[in-house]
Amino acid sequence: MxxxxxxxxxxxxxxxxxxxxxxxxxxxxxxxxxxxxxxxxxxxxxxxFMSPQTRFHMRCMRLLEHSLLQQAPEHLDVDREFTIKLDARNRPEPDILVVPAEAATCSNQTWHKPEDVLLAIEVVSPDSRERDREVKPRKYAQAGVPHFWRVEQDEEKGLPVVYVFELDPATRSYGLIGIFHDRLKVSLPFDVEIDLTAMNRRPGPPRP
Known part of the structure; x- marks a missing residue:
């Protein structure tokens, strides 16, 4: 023995x-x-490999997922922590994805194609700052993902700050559209408004 x-x-x-x-x-x-x-x-x-998730990270993802699901048009869907197969050597997992509803092909599906992703969101963690701020958005842009949000934590308030980027198709790079504190309001990829101060409140009932 x-x-x-x-x-x-x-x-x-x-x-x-x-x-x-x-x-x-x-x-x-x-x-x-x-x-x-x-x-x-x-x-x-x-x-x-992912490090243990912080409370900020978990609650921020919950707020974004529920808000986007409630406000997304019927032809769009929201996935959480689901990979994108960018190419043969890259398969990152954004925290939140917005895709066409038809992109869900079967219950055993484990990844989306980059051309099906309308919005990728990364909530920055201490161990993933370089990947979330530089590596992954660069790869998403090169793959043609039209919208990218990077979410950071306001160190004083403990609340999310959302950096909203849009793809320049000519250069395959992102341009910063706006930085949102307390309230996020954008019209692309669809009209959405999110109270960022509600991160620690329970989500409301789903939209009928």
Whole structure:
């Protein structure tokens, strides 16, 4: 009997991560690698694991998801923490996505095509600042995602601050449209107004 077995622990080989191929992982590998933690992303062929979620991050996502669902036109839908297969080596997972309702192809679907994504939202976390501020928006823009919101925490108020970007199709880069404190009001990708101070309040009833 091994020491690990004698201590009631599983064999240490169970904790070894799969060895990546020389050229790195592919987007399709995310659905095949056993034992990956939830919300694992693929950036430039490398696996990126998520740190424990903060209360701000969780409540901010809840506010945005419910607000967008209540105000989105019937032909659009909202997904939370769902990956986009940008290309063979990149499959990031935005916190919130707005897509056409018809983009949902089946119950076992695990990713969206970039051409189906109208809006990608990233709520910035301490361990993902560079990815959320630079790497991922650059990749979303290059893939043609027309709208991107970056959400930061106001350190004094503890509330969300939303940076709204729109794609310049000529340069495949984002331009900043506005920075919103307390209340977000935009007309694209559809008319939406969100009370950002309501992050810690319970969401209201769904729209009939």
């Amino acid at each position: 091994s020491a690990a077995s004698g201590n009631g622990l599983e064999d240490e080989s169970a904790y070894r991560w799969p060895i990546p191929p020389a050229e790195g992982w592919t987007a399709d590998d995310l659905d095949r690698i056993p034992g990956l933690p939830p919300h694992t992303e693929l950036i430039d062929g490398s696996l990126v």
